[in-house]
Amino acid sequence: MKKLLSATAVSNPTWYADERVIFHGQAKPYDYYGAKDPTIVYYGGKYHVFYTGANQGGGWQMLYTSASTISGLKNASRIYMSSIGENYFCAPQVFYFEPKKLWYLVYQDGTHGAAYATTTNIADPKSWSGPKSFGISPETWGGIIL
Numbered sequence: 001m002k003k004l005l006s007a008t009a010v011s012n013p014t015w016y017a018d019e020r021v022i023f024h025g026q027a028k029p030y031d032y033y034g035a036k037d038p039t040i041v042y043y044g045g046k047y048h049v050f051y052t053g054a055n056q057g058g059g060w061q062m063l064y065t066s067a068s069t070i071s072g073l074k075n076a077s078r079i080y081m082s083s084i085g086e087n088y089f090c091a092p093q094v095f096y097f098e099p100k101k102l103w104y105l106v107y108q109d110g111t112h113g114a115a116y117a118t119t120t121n122i123a124d125p126k127s128w129s130g131p132k133s134f135g136i137s138p139e140t141w142g143g144i145i146l
Helices: none
Strands: 034-043 046-054 060-067 089-097 102-109 113-119
Touching: 046 089
Parallel strands: 034 089, 060 089
Antiparallel strands: 034 046, 046 060, 089 102, 102 113
């Protein structure tokens, strides 16, 4: 039988914000107008960030960057998540599901409405699977925001 671990709440959590570290225009044309919706995970000694970029044609794509420090994200290279194979995909959320030993990237896309991709290696943006549908098409999802 596994022993369940419990987390103790921090009585007075503190957050600090310095300067911006994610800027638009660092992965043109994919984030020409905007860089938004970041989701961040610290794993394997690095901060892994997935975010939405807005291009000049009005499209939305996901991009990835990583660095060993938060301030290092400012100058880290940006990678367009083309391995997923979508023309429109945005609003990423990433998490690890221990029972399957997989990273899940949940996002909004133009084909499936709500979709996800998986990988065993969060540090390799080319390793993500193609899109998998949650079964909610863009026509029937009624504007649900992920």
